[in-house]
Amino acid sequence: MSRVPIVEIEDLTKIFKDSDEPAVKGISFKIYKNEVFGLLGPNGAGKTTTISILCGLFAPTSGKVIIDGMILSGNAATIKQIIGVVPQDIALYPTLTARENLEFYGSMYGLSGKDLKEKINVWLEKLGLTKAANRRIETFSGGMKRRVNLIASILHQPKILFLDEPTVGIDVQSRNVIIEHLKELNAQGTTIIYTSHHLEEAENFCTDIAIIDYGKILSQGSPKDLIANTPGSSNLEDVFLNLTKRKLRD
């Protein structure tokens, strides 16, 4: 069966104001439907910049982005309907309850009434948050916040889900629940594009991985292919260190 690209990036460059070096230097790659795509790299490699451009947060300096057959520039409003974004920060209102946060974000995706309430209840149940639904976010643990952060982005069943380090700073239990439900979403047809520093997690979770450093894609392929094609590597961490070297990053 031929694979259908859902995200196509061509020669993408981003130079921030007051910066000498481009954050992203003419990168090109494709992400196919139903993939779990991992964009991995050290700090400052260009992962968040790339994800931010794909989400329509800001425009690239040059290059072309096609999402689900639509050029991003000019179709941002339509594209935003089919994507979900889980930001690296906990993008929730701390003084609102989990349910109030989810009702607000669900409404912003056009959901309303009974449908919205049902979806919220289902996801709260799946991620073990039903009892805490009416508690304010500010009283939640890090793991609980991460789980609500995820639900806020998937209530509208997006075609493509962008996750920027969704499991950072949480316990193993919360991480496992999140990954488990991301796999479930993927099985239901959602393409997942995700960044992480957890290389073992990425190795087990992703179907395709691109390693980025200094704004350039160093290598791309399935975890198995990457390990096989990088000499001296027995796992993804070896691949990562062999490609990005051991120099400390800012």
Added chain:
Amino acid sequence: MKNKLWATIKKETLILIRDKIGLSILFIMPMILIIVMTLIQESAFKTINEKGIPIVLVNDDQDTLGLTIYKGLKNSSLCFLTDSINGKPATSESARAAVAKGQFLIGIVIPKGATQAIRDNVSGLVNATLVVDSISTAATEIKADSVDIIFYIDPIAKKSFITSMTSYMHEFISTVKTQIMFQTFSAQIAELMPNNTAAPKNTYSKSQIINYKEVFASNLTGEIAPNAVQHNVPAWTIFAMFFIVIPLAGSIMKEKKDGSVFRLYTIPTPYLLLINGKIIVYVIVCLLQFLLMLSVGLYILPMFGLPALQLGNSLMAIFIVALSASFAATGYGVMVGTLASSEQQGAIMGSLSILLLSALGGIWVPTYVMPQIMRDISSVIPLNWALEGFYKLFFRGAGVADILLDSLKLILFFIATMSVSSFINGLKRKI
């Protein structure tokens, strides 16, 4: 779209209601401010308006001029006159010392022989007019006025008070001089006329020809006296409405800080709609603040012995000014929130700019006591447009038509601030 707007309004309302400190800044602080400022300023208003300027008079003359000045000042509403200090009759030295201490704004000393000096002067004038050339030159010699009425002035006394008092003095001296002249002429003519016929003695007092009639130019025929309540309630209400900048800018900054803005930019809802939700909530808050502050003026301040606020003739006009001021304040808050790059920066920028704008806009001190250059600056400050609107309504009995220009300026200011915010926001996203 309606659902999204409603969800935004609900979210903003919940966040605001749960921010107890923010709410106290919005509602309790201005209430306290209005009560305190009005009480402080009311005593100053009372000193000047009701009791008058405190003046001590030293009447060393004890004759017509001294008595005329004493009676004139005693009956004047402009001043609160006394001729004793600490229970002892005032002397030139004690009056000077009391004024120096700030016990009185002005001290007036009528020297001994002041009336006699006027009599001598008048007598010379009358003789010069009536007596023929054959009379000796000594008899016709006109003695010049040599009476020095001393004014001790407290340096804080306003120039206008001093000018008023010197005008009073000129008027009293002139009256006494004319009276003496009239009496002297009458006596001289009586001596010259056959059968000792003289002018009737009370003719001078009946000779008042020009009277003054005070007519108020506005619709409110003067029943609303300018007092601390009429100034402070609208002034500090406007201040409170514009102080909404701090929680509003803070709310925008919080969304930037906690990453919500990242998600908000990636959802299929225009950012303008999200901002509109904020604007609606904060405009309603401004109107609630306005209602609360009016209630303070109407019901709370009278409990402190202050006069109740009088609202003028048009409730609709009051609502229009309040609504347009609410939009102007909210627009300014959005602009500060967009310009600032941290919560602290937003709070400092917001509070300092509102303090400055309120000083320039006539909130602290009414513009009519400002020098011309400051009045010119004040005329371009939005807080002053709102204050002017309320002044027209509360003092001059104006109607809707009279405040439309002020309201229009406030709405244009709102549009301008929103345009700047939109432009800056666009620039920031083009990083």
